[in-house]
Every structure is written in C-alpha cells, then in structure tokens.
Amino acid sequence: MGRLDSRTAAAALIVLMMSFVCGLGGAAPADWKVFKVSEVRVAAEDDDDAIIAKAAFLLAEGDRLFVVDSGDHAVKVFDRDGRFLKKIGRMGRGPGEFESPSGVCRLKGRLFVADAGNGQVQVLNEEGGYMSSFKLPFRPDKVHPVDGRLLLVTKLAGGRGVSEKMVQIFDLEGRQVGMCLDSLVSGDPVLDSLRNLFFVLPGEDGGFFVARVYDDRRLLRFSGEGRPLGGIALDERYRGRRVDLSPIGKKEKLTALCWSCVRAAGFFYILTPEALEGGDAGPGRIIYSVADDGRIVGEIGLPEPVTRIAVSGSRVFAVDAYGGLRIFEFGR
Amino acid sequence: MKKAVAVTLAGIVLLSAGLFFPRPVAAHDVGHCYDDYDACRARAFNMDTTVFKMTLALTLCDIALGRCILGFGQQEV
Numbered sequence: 001m002g003r004l005d006s007r008t009a010a011a012a013l014i015v016l017m018m019s020f021v022c023g024l025g026g027a028a029p030a031d032w033k034v035f036k037v038s039e040v041r042v043a044a045e046d047d048d049d050a051i052i053a054k055a056a057f058l059l060a061e062g063d064r065l066f067v068v069d070s071g072d073h074a075v076k077v078f079d080r081d082g083r084f085l086k087k088i089g090r091m092g093r094g095p096g097e098f099e100s101p102s103g104v105c106r107l108k109g110r111l112f113v114a115d116a117g118n119g120q121v122q123v124l125n126e127e128g129g130y131m132s133s134f135k136l137p138f139r140p141d142k143v144h145p146v147d148g149r150l151l152l153v154t155k156l157a158g159g160r161g162v163s164e165k166m167v168q169i170f171d172l173e174g175r176q177v178g179m180c181l182d183s184l185v186s187g188d189p190v191l192d193s194l195r196n197l198f199f200v201l202p203g204e205d206g207g208f209f210v211a212r213v214y215d216d217r218r219l220l221r222f223s224g225e226g227r228p229l230g231g232i233a234l235d236e237r238y239r240g241r242r243v244d245l246s247p248i249g250k251k252e253k254l255t256a257l258c259w260s261c262v263r264a265a266g267f268f269y270i271l272t273p274e275a276l277e278g279g280d281a282g283p284g285r286i287i288y289s290v291a292d293d294g295r296i297v298g299e300i301g302l303p304e305p306v307t308r309i310a311v312s313g314s315r316v317f318a319v320d321a322y323g324g325l326r327i328f329e330f331g332r
Numbered sequence: 333m334k335k336a337v338a339v340t341l342a343g344i345v346l347l348s349a350g351l352f353f354p355r356p357v358a359a360h361d362v363g364h365c366y367d368d369y370d371a372c373r374a375r376a377f378n379m380d381t382t383v384f385k386m387t388l389a390l391t392l393c394d395i396a397l398g399r400c401i402l403g404f405g406q407q408e409v
Contacts, residue, residue: 100371100374159373194386250387273383280383281383282381321380
C-alpha cells in the first residue's frame with residue numbers, strides 16, 4: 001500500500017512538472033483566467049442571402065455584426081444573435097456593387113468597404129446606400145478607422161521583390177495623409193507573401209497596433225499618422241505553432257502566431273493556430289486575451305476550429321471551417 | 333554572294349528566335365499580370381486553409397505570374 005502511495009505521488013509529481021514545463025499545453029497558470037464558453041444557437045435562415053460563401057472579415061459593432069462575404073461580393077448584416085438582417089451590395093462595378101470585397105469599417109455614421117476587385121473604397125450610409133467612392137493605386141485588403149477621423153487601408157504585399165508600405169492612411173475624402181509598415185523582402189515571393197501577412201488593430205488612444213501573422217512576437221504600435229511607437233512583446237508562454245515547410249519542398253520554418261487577431265475593450269484577442277499532422281498548422285480553437293503589456297490574461301476555448309473572429313462585449317463571433325456563423329458567450 | 337548567304341542565315345536565325353520565343357516582356361503590357369497575381373494571392377489567403385495548402389496556392393500564383401509576364405497563354409489559376 002505504501003509502495004502504491006509512493007508511486008502515485010511520483011506520478012502526480014511528474015504530471016505536475018509536465019504541466020509546468022508544457023505551459024500552454026497543460027493546465028492554465030493561475031494568473032490567467034480560463035473562461036467558460038457557451039454557444040449561442042444561431043437560428044436557421046430560409047433566406048439564401050444569409051448564407052456566407054467566403055467570409056473575408058467580421059466586424060462586430062454595437063448591436064450589429066457585419067460579415068464581408070467576398071464569395072458573394074456583398075456585406076451581410078446580422079444582429080448580435082445571428083439573425084440575418086440584410087445584404088448590402090452585389091457583384092458588379094457600379095455604385096454600391098462590389099467585386100471580392102475584403103474589409104469593412106464604420107466611421108462617423110458611414111460604412112467604408114474595401115472593394116478589392118474594383119481597386120477602391122466605397123462609402124455607404126448606415127443603411128447600405130451608396131454615397132461616394134475613391135480609387136486606390138493598389139488592391140485594398142482591409143479598412144480600419146483611426147483616431148475617429150482617418151481611414152487606414154492595408155494591402156497585401158510581397159512577391160514583387162521590392163519593399164512596399166503595407167499600411168496607407170487616408171482622410172475621409174480619400175486624400176492620402178501617411179503610410180507605414182515596410183514589407184519584408186527575402187527573394188522568395190511565396191514566403192514573402194506569407195511573412196507579410198498582418199492584422200491591424202485600432203487602439204483606443206488614436207493610434208493602432210499591427211500583429212504579424214508569422215514569426216514576429218511583437219505587437220507593433222503606431223500613431224494615427226503611422227509613426228512607429230515601439231512594440232509590445234508577447235507573453236513568453238504564448239508559443240504559436242511551428243510550421244515546417246520541408247514536406248512541400250521548402251527549407252524554411254515559420255512560426256504561425258495568430259490565425260486571426262482583433263482588439264476589443266482594451267484587450268487583444270489572438271486566435272492561435274492549431275498544430276496539424278506533418279508539421280502543418282491551420283485554423284485554431286483557442287483564443288487568448290492579452291493585456292496591453294503583452295501578458296496573457298485569459299483563455300477562451302471554442303469547441304471547434306474557426307477561421308475568423310470578432311469580439312464584442314462577452315461574445316465571440318466566428319466563422320467555422322464550413323462558413324457557418326458561430327456565436328459564443330464567454331463568462332467574465 | 334557571301335554577304336547574301338550571311339544575311340539570309342542571320343534572317344533565318346532571327347526569324348526562328350522570334351517564332352520560338354514568346355513575345356518579349358516589353359512588347360506586351362504586364363500590368364494586368366500583377367493585377368491577376370494580387371487577385372490570385374487574395375484568393376489564396378481567403379481560402380483560410382492550412383499553411384501548407386496556402387503555400388502551394390501561392391506557389392501556383394507565382395507560376396501563373398511568371399507565365400503571364402513571359403506571355404505564355406492564360407494566367408488564371
């Protein structure tokens with residue numbers, strides 16, 4: 001009996017040490033909270049317009065969820081419980097029509113849509129009615145409000161062998177007022193395309209943050225005009241996923257740090273990629289909430305992997321691998 | 333006579349080169365190649381698939397760009 005006890009004690013000690021060593025893989029440390037998550041049932045819709053073909057971006061603001069559906073060339077509006085309200089736009093080149101839209105933001109009572117395929121930003125009223133547009137010399141990817149008066153437009157860089165500014169800043173009339181964030185150039189256009197992926201996270205003090213998807217463990221801080229203000233180092237316990245590209249003929253290894261990343265109520269929410277067989281990584285199911293000093297303060301575990309997220313209040317809005325809208329409530 | 337042969341040979345060589353090789357980059361507008369390349373990469377990223385599949389899709393975009401710049405047929409992927 002005494003022998004059994006010592007074995008049990010040794011096993012318990014090993015398990016304890018393993019959880020300590022494994023960090024994120026084991027039990028969460030006491031200094032971050034593991035939120036309880038419950039799913040909000042989204043009612044099935046009869047309307048075909050409610051189907052999301054390919055979600056490019058989610059924006060949760062107030063009592064509305066905007067889903068940019070690049071596959072259906074439209075912006076779809078839902079309420080906080082996932083009830084479909086309306087579809088804004090359709091495929092085309094005219095006013096109020098889009099081609100592969102990829103981003104949306106709300107500023108001063110207007111909606112700004114990154115109309116990627118038409119190389120422009122369209123300005124709509126709250127109801128989705130066309131107001132104006134401005135052309136861009138590049139294909140816009142995402143649009144974000146900055147400082148309540150500026151519009152930040154991002155572009156996908158890499159692949160052309162020259163460094164480009166990936167963030168361009170405009171006033172609301174479409175006049176360029178700044179640019180920042182140099183793209184990385186290594187000579188391998190495919191790797192450059194991956195390494196230059198990033199998320200922009202508007203801050204509360206008029207500036208914004210940039211989170212690179214691969215390799216860079218810092219959250220870069222910028223002023224509203226695009227002046228670099230340093231970076232926040234991510235919690236050492238946050239590891240991301242190591243991706244070994246050798247099975248597909250490349251020697252490099254990348255660290256995938258965020259599959260999706262948003263900022264809400266003063267916190268960063270980072271959807272960590274999930275490790276897959278053979279050294280690959282894909283959409284994840286764990287969202288870490290991170291404070292302004294880079295420290296992990298919370299963990300939200302979703303029941304299955306999701307590709308895009310938005311956070312508002314205590315709700316996570318997400319799109320799963322099948323394009324379905326999922327809503328989760330996490331307990332604070 | 334020698335001159336005529338040399339000129340004819342040079343003509344044949346140039347003609348074969350012109351027929352064999354695609355049109356040079358300067359002879360056709362490559363702007364649309366880059367537009368298609370950007371659209372291709374955007375589609376690859378929007379696939380939201382695994383990193384391996386995304387890398388392969390980006391590689392296809394890159395090959396399509398090369399083919400388009402060199403003037404080899406359609407560049408759509």
